[in-house]
Amino acid sequence: MANEKKIDCVILGLLSHEELTGYEIKKRMDTTLKYFWSASYGSIYPALNDLVDRGLATKREDTESKRNKLIYTITENGRIYLKKWLTLPIEKDELRYETLLKLFFGNEKGEEQAMIHIEAFEKRIKSELPALLSAKTILNNSPNEDDTHKYYLLTVEFGIKTYQTYLEWCQEAKKILTRG
Numbered sequence: 001m002a003n004e005k006k007i008d009c010v011i012l013g014l015l016s017h018e019e020l021t022g023y024e025i026k027k028r029m030d031t032t033l034k035y036f037w038s039a040s041y042g043s044i045y046p047a048l049n050d051l052v053d054r055g056l057a058t059k060r061e062d063t064e065s066k067r068n069k070l071i072y073t074i075t076e077n078g079r080i081y082l083k084k085w086l087t088l089p090i091e092k093d094e095l096r097y098e099t100l101l102k103l104f105f106g107n108e109k110g111e112e113q114a115m116i117h118i119e120a121f122e123k124r125i126k127s128e129l130p131a132l133l134s135a136k137t138i139l140n141n142s143p144n145e146d147d148t149h150k151y152y153l154l155t156v157e158f159g160i161k162t163y164q165t166y167l168e169w170c171q172e173a174k175k176i177l178t179r180g
Contacts, residue, residue, distance in 0.1 A: 007039055007047045008056070012082040015057060015074035017148060022048055022070065035132070035159045048072055056081050097121075103173075111177045118177070122170040125163050132159045 014020060014028055022045050029039050051057040056078035062069040074082070099121045106114040139153040 005047065006037075007043050008051060009082060009085045010037060010039065011044065011047055011051060011072075012056060012074055012078050012085075015072055016079060016082055019071050019073045021062075021072070025072075035128070036155065051078065115174065115177055118170055118173050122167065125166045125170070129160070129163045129167075132156055132163060136160060 010029070010033070011025055014025055020028070022041070025044055025048075026039070026041055029037065029044075048057065048059070052059050052072070056075055058073050058075055059070045060073070062071050099117050102117050103114055106117075135156045136153065139149050139156060142149060
């Protein structure tokens with residue numbers, strides 16, 4: 001398992017909960033997982049084909065659809081692979097923020113540009129935080145409905161606390177810039 005690709009495990013994790021098309025997998029990544037993981041169609045579809053080739057997932061054509069959708073399902077070997085991956089130590093947790101990168105080199109452009117980046121970051125965080133708060137409410141109102149909800153709740157709680165801290169940082173950063 002040393003060479004496993006994280007995208008494989010993300011896809012298997014999504015498929016462990018329900019059958020999905022490639023489009024639906026991308027949609028989950030752009031909504032539910034966007035706070036901590038992302039992927040492009042260019043990485044999702046080759047990974048899906050590889051998972052099918054390795055016997056970790058199957059694909060079938062949706063005969064009820066006029067669009068020839070391919071529906072992917074995790075296999076028993078896929079579940080074994082996913083469960084094995086879940087036991088491995090974390091290799092690396094990383095945050096990569098272009099906002100911080102531009103602020104780090106901000107002296108080249110100055111305070112005005114730095115403030116623009118901070119305010120844009122703050123606006124994005126403020127626009128995304130309500131979705132996390134809503135998810136928390138939904139998960140708290142149905143804790144016993146599905147055992148996976150408590151695990152989803154853990155990630156939602158992390159996101160809320162992180163976003164609240166980001167907003168605090170934005171206020172502090174703007175104060176530092178305006179103090180000169």
